[in-house]
Amino acid sequence: MTIKSIVTVAAGALVLAIGAGAAGAYDGTKCKAPGNCWEAKPGYPDKVAGSKYDPKHNPAELAKQQAALDGQDARNKKRAEHFKKTGKWVYDVSKL
Amino acid sequence: MMKHLGTGLLAGASCVALTVAMQVGSASVSFANDKLNELSKSNENWVMPGKNYSSQNYSPNTQISTENVKQLRAAWSFSTGLLHGHEGTPLVVNNVMYVHTSFPNNTFALDLNDPGHILWQHKPKQDPAARSVACCDLVNRGLAYWPGDGKTPALIIKTQLDAHLVALNAETGEEYWKVENGDIKVGQTLTQAPYVIKDLALVGSSGAELGVRGYTTAYNVKTGEQVWRVYATGPDNEVGLAADFNSANPHYGQKGLGTGTWEGDAWKIGGGTNWGWYAYDPETNLFHYGSGNPAPWNETMRPGDNKWTMTIWGRDADTGQAKFGYQKTPHDEWDYAGVNVMILSEQTDKAGKKRKLLTHPDRNGIVYTLDRENGDLVSANKLDDTVNWVKQVDLKSGLPVRDPEYGTRMDHKGKEICPSAMGYHNQGHDSYDPTKELFFMGINHICMDWEPFMLPYRAGQFFVGATLWMYPGPKGDRQNYLGLGQIKAYNAISGEYKWEKMERFSVWGGTLSTAGNLVFYGTLDGFIKARNSDTGELLWKYKLPSGVIGHPMTYEHKGTQYVAIMYGVGGWPGVGLVFDLQDPTAGLGAVGAFKNLQNYTQMGGGLQVFSLDGKNPYSEDINVGEFDSKG
Numbered sequence: 001m002t003i004k005s006i007v008t009v010a011a012g013a014l015v016l017a018i019g020a021g022a023a024g025a026y027d028g029t030k031c032k033a034p035g036n037c038w039e040a041k042p043g044y045p046d047k048v049a050g051s052k053y054d055p056k057h058n059p060a061e062l063a064k065q066q067a068a069l070d071g072q073d074a075r076n077k078k079r080a081e082h083f084k085k086t087g088k089w090v091y092d093v094s095k096l
Numbered sequence: 097m098m099k100h101l102g103t104g105l106l107a108g109a110s111c112v113a114l115t116v117a118m119q120v121g122s123a124s125v126s127f128a129n130d131k132l133n134e135l136s137k138s139n140e141n142w143v144m145p146g147k148n149y150s151s152q153n154y155s156p157n158t159q160i161s162t163e164n165v166k167q168l169r170a171a172w173s174f175s176t177g178l179l180h181g182h183e184g185t186p187l188v189v190n191n192v193m194y195v196h197t198s199f200p201n202n203t204f205a206l207d208l209n210d211p212g213h214i215l216w217q218h219k220p221k222q223d224p225a226a227r228s229v230a231c232c233d234l235v236n237r238g239l240a241y242w243p244g245d246g247k248t249p250a251l252i253i254k255t256q257l258d259a260h261l262v263a264l265n266a267e268t269g270e271e272y273w274k275v276e277n278g279d280i281k282v283g284q285t286l287t288q289a290p291y292v293i294k295d296l297a298l299v300g301s302s303g304a305e306l307g308v309r310g311y312t313t314a315y316n317v318k319t320g321e322q323v324w325r326v327y328a329t330g331p332d333n334e335v336g337l338a339a340d341f342n343s344a345n346p347h348y349g350q351k352g353l354g355t356g357t358w359e360g361d362a363w364k365i366g367g368g369t370n371w372g373w374y375a376y377d378p379e380t381n382l383f384h385y386g387s388g389n390p391a392p393w394n395e396t397m398r399p400g401d402n403k404w405t406m407t408i409w410g411r412d413a414d415t416g417q418a419k420f421g422y423q424k425t426p427h428d429e430w431d432y433a434g435v436n437v438m439i440l441s442e443q444t445d446k447a448g449k450k451r452k453l454l455t456h457p458d459r460n461g462i463v464y465t466l467d468r469e470n471g472d473l474v475s476a477n478k479l480d481d482t483v484n485w486v487k488q489v490d491l492k493s494g495l496p497v498r499d500p501e502y503g504t505r506m507d508h509k510g511k512e513i514c515p516s517a518m519g520y521h522n523q524g525h526d527s528y529d530p531t532k533e534l535f536f537m538g539i540n541h542i543c544m545d546w547e548p549f550m551l552p553y554r555a556g557q558f559f560v561g562a563t564l565w566m567y568p569g570p571k572g573d574r575q576n577y578l579g580l581g582q583i584k585a586y587n588a589i590s591g592e593y594k595w596e597k598m599e600r601f602s603v604w605g606g607t608l609s610t611a612g613n614l615v616f617y618g619t620l621d622g623f624i625k626a627r628n629s630d631t632g633e634l635l636w637k638y639k640l641p642s643g644v645i646g647h648p649m650t651y652e653h654k655g656t657q658y659v660a661i662m663y664g665v666g667g668w669p670g671v672g673l674v675f676d677l678q679d680p681t682a683g684l685g686a687v688g689a690f691k692n693l694q695n696y697t698q699m700g701g702g703l704q705v706f707s708l709d710g711k712n713p714y715s716e717d718i719n720v721g722e723f724d725s726k727g
Contacts, residue, residue, distance in 0.1 A: 027498045028426060029490070029632045035349015036357055037495060038427045039504055047359055048399060053506055055362075055397045057553055062364045064281045064555035065309055071324060074275035079275065080321040089273045089320065 129294055129378050131243040135189060137288075139652040142188045143205060145238045145289050147649070148524055150440035151375040153527035154609050155650045157243075157516055159657035160708060161612030165626045165636045169710030171658060172211050176202065177704040180674055181645050181666020182701040183523065183605065184238030184289055187252075190268070190650040194252055195703055198664065199227060199234035201256045205269060208653045210721045211705070211715055216269030218254075218262075224257040224282045229556065231305040232637035232668035232684070233675075235645070237523070238289030240297060241266065243284055248272075248318045253297045255286035258510070261299050263317065273320030276303070282307045282555040288497055291374040293383060293413045298374060300385065304433065305684070307391040307559035310405070312370060314416060324416040324528055328368025328387040328404050330354045333537055338417040344470035349403060350421050350493055357401040357426075365553050366398065367391030368405035372435030377452065380469055382410040384440075384454050388433035393517075394548040394561030396506040401426040406434040408456055408464065420471030422494060425460045429504040430485060430546065431517035431562075431684075432460035436509060437606070439528045439535065443589055445474055455588050457526060459519025459539050462496070465588040477591040479520040479539060480582065482570045485513055504562070509547040511539070516544035516566045517685060518668060522608030525647040527615065529629060534594060536615045536629065539582035541569040542689050563687025571598060577692050581721030583607070583617060585632065595632030601693060602669055606647035608659070615658060618644025620669055623695035625659050625703070642698040643670065656711050664701030665693070674699055 043058040045051040075093045083089045084096050090096055135141045137147040139157045146153050156570045160168065174577040176182065180198035192215065195208040200222050227234055234257060242263075244250035250266040259278025264271060277299055278284025283306025291298040296314040304310065310328035315321065326336030335354040342348045355363055368387040386411065390402040406425040411418045425432050439455045443675040454468035461483035467473045477491035485502040489495070504510045514520075524538040545565040553559050572579025581599035586592075601620035607617040615629040620643040624638040643665030650659045666674045672687035673694045680688025705712075715718045 019683060021511070025500050026503065027487075027500060029493070029495050029497055031495075033349075034347045035353050035403060035423070036401055038357065038399065040399065041503065044396060044505060046399065048397060049360065051394050053550065055552065057361065057365070059361070061553055061555050062361050065284070065364065067675070068279035068282045068284065069311075076275045076320070076322060080319050083273060084319055084321075089271065090275050 139485035142649045142651050143241050147665050149376040154257045156611045157657050158611045162628050167708045168706045171705045171707040171710050173704045179699040181233045181235040182662040182664030183646050185647050185649040196239050198258050201236050202396040212721050218269045222258040228282050229280050233671050234664040235667050240290040240292045242292045250579040254288045259284050259286045278514045288371040293376050300370035302371040302390050304369040304388050307365035310368035329363035329366040336416045351405040357403045359399050362398050370435050373437040375438040375440050383413050383415050384438040386434035388435045392559045392561040393431050422471050436639045437525050457521040459503045461515045461520040482514050504546045506548050511545045514543040516542040527607045527609040529609040535586045536607040536609050537584050538606050540602040541582050542566050543569045562679050566685040566689035604645045610650040616648040618661050643702040658705050658707045660705045662703050
């Protein structure tokens with residue numbers, strides 16, 4: 001290893017150390033892009049999928065909220081249409 | 097050429113038609129705004145929870161002042177007949193007071209000429225299962241009023257915990273329409289006071305502690321039809337970002353971040369519900385509110401900045417599209433839900449420029465002031481010098497400079513984090529005195545330890561993932577778990593506090609200020625107090641039957657100024673008391689902090705009204721309210 005390469009390696013180590021130090025001191029100000037400033041904390045994954053912190057979300061569970069809203073919206077629409085036609089609000093859509 | 101001309105003429109005709117339609121439309125919709133505005137200017141009315149669209153909670157009435165406030169006495173009272181927390185404040189319109197309650201969200205209309213007479217009452221039958229998915233007691237924050245247009249009657253608009261939005265005929269209490277705005281089976285609930293702009297009823301969402309993805313919806317008050325809906329997270333078209341979103345402050349972030357700052361589909365269960373207070377500027381046609389905390393609380397489970405939770409919004413009232421969004425706490429690690437009150441003011445900044453401002457005391461312990469026309473950050477100061485998770489907010493970048501020592505993460509118990517998850521300020525509706533340019537803020541003084549844990553998402557189940565221990569902040573009495581609150585007067589331009597006082601418990605409900613140089617507020621241990629708004633000197637207090645988590649209001653009736661406040665301890669700080677919990681970490685950490693509250697107050701909801709010397713309709717005419725055998 002030449003002196004030059006030792007210096008290069010040392011410089012690289014310094015950069016790594018600074019990088020590690022920066023992550024260790026996560027303060028939310030080092031942005032990848034405007035409005036995107038989160039960094040993984042030291043020892044924690046950048047992505048949790050496949051890590052020990054993987055929440056293992058079930059896509060079927062994740063879809064339930066939107067499905068509920070879509071169902072409500074469809075029922076509300078029927079109620080409002082009936083109201084506009086008749087002037088009477090009927091909540092029970094089975095009676096419409 | 098003819099074709100070109102014809103096209104031009106047609107185009108011109110269309111333009112004229114469109115212009116006429118717009119004028120007709122704007123005349124119609126501005127009617128509702130104008131009418132509400134006019135009503136709100138009268139000392140006799142209190143037409144929305146913050147009195148007017150600026151949400152200043154300020155009355156120009158001077159009848160009750162520093163000179164005579166000691167003469168305030170009970171005038172009349174009303175029991176709601178319900179336990180649990182009573183947040184918010186009643187409305188008064190045209191000599192009728194409209195009172196809301198905790199679950200099951202009853203509504204009462206009282207005749208101010210004879211307040212012992214209930215004009216009508218609306219008592220909805222709700223699925224009792226709604227109670228089990230309520231985050232923090234069974235509260236509700238109030239009502240909205242739409243003034244009617246001659247064809248459609250004046251309406252009282254209310255939310256129910258089971259996520260229904262209901263419009264009642266303001267004169268009779270009959271249901272005019274009732275829509276579903278959520279499903280308790282997936283954790284979606286409603287606790288917010290709806291908000292009326294033009295012919296729209298706006299309503300947010302609750303349930304971030306169950307992973308509910310936050311949304312805001314507008315309904316046509318005349319038909320109950322949905323007009324628009326926007327979300328806090330997800331694709332830009334669903335978040336509702338205008339083409340020029342954040343063009344004045346591109347460093348806040350612009351497009352693609354509602355999904356890009358989340359891992360995978362976590363944004364679908366990412367929280368950001370909004371259940372706090374709205375404000376509206378008819379000149380800009382923008383309304384303002386804050387989206388809440390990301391879900392779950394365990395930050396390790398959701399890498400990224402988690403946009404657009406924790407955001408102050410400026411959205412067009414007609415379309416819901418956002419002109420600006422400023423995220424206060426990117427990648428929240430402490431449940432600093434950003435839903436708190438937005439108060440509008442017009443003030444001169446340090447550079448001497450007159451500006452339209454928005455001031456927001458946030459859960460995260462920072463009080464923000466923004467230019468409400470474009471989202472520019474004007475000031476961001478600590479609510480108390482003991483805030484420690486953040487060193488400062490950089491006004492140029494808008495970013496909080498975090499202190500890593502107080503960050504949270506899996507396999508680590510964070511200690512002595514200030515503020516606690518309750519924030520140094522929570523849902524209380526504060527006030528602003530434009531003549532003094534002072535904000536009067538009710539403050540929590542609570543810190544915490546925080547330890548996350550993993551849990552799966554199951555729709556309709558709690559999705560928090562953190563254990564909390566809460567206790568008084570450094571200025572409180574940690575030995576006895578007292579000294580949990582403060583009341584402060586703040587100047588948003590200088591950043592200085594004119595005065596501040598400690599309180600035994602949180603000042604949870606907010607404040608009312610008046611031109612009588614007074615600031616009123618209620619306390620968790622059941623006092624309503626009046627202080628000199630210039631000095632903070634305590635001038636008057638009265639012990640109520642139960643603790644207060646709502647804010648006072650004032651109205652004038654037949655020449656007499658009254659001050660009214662709802663009592664009924666509960667809400668997040670009262671969960672230990674109302675559900676008789678002992679584990680200090682129960683109630684998301686509230687039980688430990690407020691373990692002494694039960695020694696000062698107990699449950700029971702109602703309304704207490706005050707006037708000078710207790711003057712009231714019955715003292716003026718003893719025959720008022722008497723049985724008249726002649727009918």
